[in-house]
Amino acid sequence: MGNVPAALKHCLSYEQLTRDYPWLAAWLQREKRNAITDLPKFVKIVEVGPRDGLQNEKEIVPTDVKIQFIDLLSKTGLPAIEATSFVSSKWVPQMADHTDVLQGIHRAPQVKYPVLTPNLRGFRTAIAAGATEVAVFGSASETFSRKNINCSIEESMQRFEEVVRAAKELQIPVRGYVSCVLGCPYEGDIEPSKVTKVVKTLYGMGCYEISLGDTIGVGTPGSMARLLDSVKKEVPMSTLAVHCHDTYGQALANILVALQMGVSVVDSSVAGLGGCPYAKGASGNVSTEDVLYMLHGLGVETGVDLSKVMEAGDFICKALNRKTNSKVAQAKCRL
Amino acid sequence: VVPLSLSRLRPASQAVAVSSVNPLPKQVKIVEVGPRDGLQNEKLTVPTEVKLQFIDMLSETGLPVIEATSFVSPKWIPQMADQAEVTQGIRKRPGVVYPVLAPNLKGFQAAVKAGADEVAIFSTVSELFAMKNANCSVEESLQRAEEVTRAAKAAGVRVRGYVSCVLGCPYEGHVSPDKVAQMAKHIYAMGCYEISLGDTIGVGTPGSMRAMLDAVSKEVPVDRLAVHCHDTYGQALANILVALQMGVSVVDSSVAGLGGCPYAPGASGNVATEDLVYMLHGLGIHTGVDLQKVMDAGAFICRFLNRRTSSKVAQASCRL
Numbered sequence: 001m002g003n004v005p006a007a008l009k010h011c012l013s014y015e016q017l018t019r020d021y022p023w024l025a026a027w028l029q030r031e032k033r034n035a036i037t038d039l040p041k042f043v044k045i046v047e048v049g050p051r052d053g054l055q056n057e058k059e060i061v062p063t064d065v066k067i068q069f070i071d072l073l074s075k076t077g078l079p080a081i082e083a084t085s086f087v088s089s090k091w092v093p094q095m096a097d098h099t100d101v102l103q104g105i106h107r108a109p110q111v112k113y114p115v116l117t118p119n120l121r122g123f124r125t126a127i128a129a130g131a132t133e134v135a136v137f138g139s140a141s142e143t144f145s146r147k148n149i150n151c152s153i154e155e156s157m158q159r160f161e162e163v164v165r166a167a168k169e170l171q172i173p174v175r176g177y178v179s180c181v182l183g184c185p186y187e188g189d190i191e192p193s194k195v196t197k198v199v200k201t202l203y204g205m206g207c208y209e210i211s212l213g214d215t216i217g218v219g220t221p222g223s224m225a226r227l228l229d230s231v232k233k234e235v236p237m238s239t240l241a242v243h244c245h246d247t248y249g250q251a252l253a254n255i256l257v258a259l260q261m262g263v264s265v266v267d268s269s270v271a272g273l274g275g276c277p278y279a280k281g282a283s284g285n286v287s288t289e290d291v292l293y294m295l296h297g298l299g300v301e302t303g304v305d306l307s308k309v310m311e312a313g314d315f316i317c318k319a320l321n322r323k324t325n326s327k328v329a330q331a332k333c334r335l
Numbered sequence: 336v337v338p339l340s341l342s343r344l345r346p347a348s349q350a351v352a353v354s355s356v357n358p359l360p361k362q363v364k365i366v367e368v369g370p371r372d373g374l375q376n377e378k379l380t381v382p383t384e385v386k387l388q389f390i391d392m393l394s395e396t397g398l399p400v401i402e403a404t405s406f407v408s409p410k411w412i413p414q415m416a417d418q419a420e421v422t423q424g425i426r427k428r429p430g431v432v433y434p435v436l437a438p439n440l441k442g443f444q445a446a447v448k449a450g451a452d453e454v455a456i457f458s459t460v461s462e463l464f465a466m467k468n469a470n471c472s473v474e475e476s477l478q479r480a481e482e483v484t485r486a487a488k489a490a491g492v493r494v495r496g497y498v499s500c501v502l503g504c505p506y507e508g509h510v511s512p513d514k515v516a517q518m519a520k521h522i523y524a525m526g527c528y529e530i531s532l533g534d535t536i537g538v539g540t541p542g543s544m545r546a547m548l549d550a551v552s553k554e555v556p557v558d559r560l561a562v563h564c565h566d567t568y569g570q571a572l573a574n575i576l577v578a579l580q581m582g583v584s585v586v587d588s589s590v591a592g593l594g595g596c597p598y599a600p601g602a603s604g605n606v607a608t609e610d611l612v613y614m615l616h617g618l619g620i621h622t623g624v625d626l627q628k629v630m631d632a633g634a635f636i637c638r639f640l641n642r643r644t645s646s647k648v649a650q651a652s653c654r655l
Contacts, residue, residue, distance in 0.1 A: 036541070036545055036580050036581065219617070220613065220617025220618055221614065222617050223617060246647065247651045248610065248647050248648050248651050249572060249607070249610035249646070249648060250572065250610075250613065250617070252572060252573040253573045253575075253576045255573075256573045256576060256577070276651070282647070282650050282651040283647060283650065290568065290570075293540065293568050293570065294540050294541065294569075294570055296540075297539070297540025297543060298540055298541055326569070327568050327569030327602070327603060328568050328569060330602050331567045331568050331596070331602040
């Protein structure tokens with residue numbers, strides 16, 4: 001590079017820099033290795049099987065089976081179990097028994113049982129049924145919003161604002177979901193900035209946590225990293241959760257990258273319940289068992305007992321007459 | 336004391352970071368093991384013509400390496416009994432390498448006679464696994480490997496080395512990263528140009544992968560290492576991602592995730608090539624592979640084997 005100041009040479013060429021400072025390459029290599037497994041010490045798992053899972057299964061599960069299922073999950077150490085959805089049974093018949101389920105379960109102390117409340121009416125019904133935490137669902141894609149909840153993103157935010165305001169008065173925490181964060185079945189690629197805008201709105205409203213959903217599972221560690229890079233500029237990493245679908249087998253790799261970037265809340269579904277309504281025959285939610293296996297192997301604490309989760313998975317798969325989607329369960333012959 | 340700003344340096348020669356500190360390789364070489372490791376572990380034995388058609392389809396996908404067959408005694412592995420016909424029958428595409436397994440000198444000689452120009456040898460750090468899998472001790476298996484590498488050197492044939500059970504053994508349980516490192520070092524010194532580290536029963540997680548690669552990369556240059564991950568516990572892609580973050584740029588996989596796990600009935604085995612390619616392309620990493628054509632080959636062999644694909648990408652694309 002000739003007559004160029006050393007400092008400039010080093011900015012222009014990493015190779016030059018490491019040649020002149022050999023200790024630096026070793027130091028950076030160490031930093032690199034640490035960053036790979038510099039993960040949160042504790043990860044909170046939000047179990048969505050009873051809601052997101054069952055909502056997307058073909059078979060409708062009777063109320064008493066749902067209650068038994070949730071009661072099994074309550075014994076596993078899972079800190080949050082999404083119990084049901086107060087959405088109109090016209091749209092989601094699988095959740096028609098929302099009140100009976102919520103009133104029927106044995107709530108374990110220290111476990112949260114959030115329920116979906118898409119609007120004020122659903123919220124009020126949920127409260128009357130005894131809900132102590134609720135969740136609202138937004139989308140990063142206009143088309144998905146219109147097709148899924150029959151209104152624009154703007155309109156949906158207004159509905160949620162009403163829910164959040166009512167919830168605040170009753171001191172009910174609200175979790176926010178954003179769907180299609182890494183891709184939309186109708187619009188294709190989604191700009192991270194669009195997601196960030198929705199996340200910022202929900203956070204500003206008062207949602208204590210925002211779950212970023214890769215609704216059709218198209219994301220890869222690359223798009224996950226790009227998304228988080230954008231979102232973390234507007235909301236603290238500690239408020240974010242990832243809700244990865246395993247439709248293309250990418251979920252665990254996507255979750256790993258999210259953890260490496262500081263996310264410490266992960267949504268998953270026991271036995272990988274809940275297929276993907278947009279890809280016939282494809283899988284949907286990532287399996288809680290497989291997530292736990294990875295986290296525990298990484299030395300990350302979750303407070304959850306994997307074998308008890310597998311029992312719950314076993315139970316519900318028998319009831320649904322289907323095989324588990326969890327590879328860990330398959331490997332341990334809990335088909 | 337290093338100024339904080341220096342830690343944000345991104346090596347100019349490497350691209351695509353998933354975080355600011357872990358740049359990934361720009362290019363990854365995929366070693367397709369479906370015709371060998373895959374078919375070897377399938378219940379149905381595939382007729383020679385179908386195998387040839389299968390390998391010929393794979394040759395059109397851009398995959399740079401396709402492991403064609405195994406010169407192991409048909410007494411042990413009947414699925415590979417047609418080893419010579421397969422080796423002689425494939426239409427070798429220029430630029431594509433077709434290694435074959437050669438567990439001992441006899442197998443090597445038969446392979447070379449059949450026209451093989453690259454072979455692979457197998458090692459393990461677990462005594463029990465060696466006994467149950469190859470009916471000999473680790474020491475004996477290394478002697479056999481030594482004979483093969485010596486003969487290969489003389490014949491100008493390249494040798495790839497495999498180490499199995501690197502993250503856990505079905506019989507011995509936990510495997511020490513240092514033992515794996517010593518074994519890798521040993522076979523590298525023997526003359527293997529590349530060492531493929533196999534998580535044979537898929538029990539590894541990104542944590543154990545990192546610890547193992549930490550140890551091995553101290554003994555063998557990281558650009559000579561490959562990872563061969565099984566997806567038995569769903570961990571394969573996460574493990575591969577960590578390996579990439581640590582500088583590995585060669586990954587073994589099996590189209591359609593062919594090849595169950597003989598140690599866990601009903602469980603899956605090899606990671607699916609389609610799912611791997613999907614991840615790599617999503618990361619902006621170049622593979623030279625056409626995913627659509629790989630799915631075509633996967634659909635073909637699954638139809639023949641009368642089984643569903645194990646690849647999630649193929650399932651999502653309705654290539655069941």
